[in-house]
Amino acid sequence: MIRPRLEVAEVFREFTPAFVEKYGDTISPDQRRVLRDLARCRTAELGGHVEECDRCGHRVIAYNSCRNRHCPKCQAATRAQWLDQRSAELLPVEYFHMVFTLPREIGPLALQNQRRIYGMLFQAAAESLLTIAADPRHLGAQIGFLAVLHTWGQNLHLHPHVHCVVPGGGLSPDQSQWVACRPGFFLPVRVLGCLFRAKFLSFLRRAYERRQLSFHGQQRHLEDPALFRQLIAGLREKEWVVYAKPPFGGPKVVLKYLARYTHRVAISNYRLISIEDDKVLFYWKDYADGNQQKTMALDGVEFIRRFLLHVLPSGFMRIRHFGFLAHGHRAEKLELSRKLLNVEQASEIEPATQSATEQDRTEAALPPDLCPACKVGHLVVIEKIERQRTRSPLTTDTS
16 A cells, blocks of 8 residues: 655654644644644554464554544544445435535634534534425425535635535425436525525524624624624625535445545645655645646644644534434435335445545455455464653643
């Protein structure tokens, strides 16, 4: 398997001391945990074990993973397991990809109120889709869909948006038939954008009135009701972007597509190039310039600052299900949907291991204990490696 030339963990180990010196007073507990976990991932600091092949005697030292959801190295196994579970839930219909994006003016407020603002983003996007789909003038059906929160753009700036993957149809109001959408068209994006804007601003205004929002630093002026109303008025005049990507085919394509979005972190190790003159070089795609791939150089401290913008609060669910795919009645509604579509069971889907991204595919497809030397034997643990505690630049202890 091709290994990345540079890893986020190496950047953290190199520049965390300087980052802490500059921003130490502003680092949240969740961000501290990410800095610590990613730097230690698969190193002696987390301990591990020695494995030996039962066939050829080849030995491998395997260090433990941090299992932090923001770690680029710890997503392959989680992604494959999640996709395996989702494969049984896919329907043999056309699928659509909708993207709901918050205006950039919301970004600073979102950073200070992540749970509240990102929760509103999910709720506004979901209610917009469910409402317009239920309208007889459009689809007239109860739909179901999966939504994934991303907060980054290619340059690591804050760019909160939700990706929604939606089957092309839904259950009729009396649940007696499957209502299919028109081929190649799901719902009107301009209508969705208007409703999305109205719902989000309503949620935002209500949260302000209930004093559920925090304002610090450069956002403190919004504590003034007149200035907050001015912000709302300006946002109401903007056109909010709801983007519908071209529809993709049946379940096999959907699984491959989901693998690109569900367990992604702000930047993968495979986009990193090198560290030169205290700058981190990485690839990025410039959507404003015809999707050209370019190279960006960021000061190491600034790279860490941007990465940490996308650390979500502990326990915050960034993958959610709505409509007939909501957890409370998913199995029942899927069974009904298949019955109405004359499908006895879930369509035959490629295993999730074949649907992973190129970086994960080889790793996920092979047995985890297969000997890398002889490719025949299996690795067996013969020795445990204790954790080697070192002093962290983030704390005064060694934990």
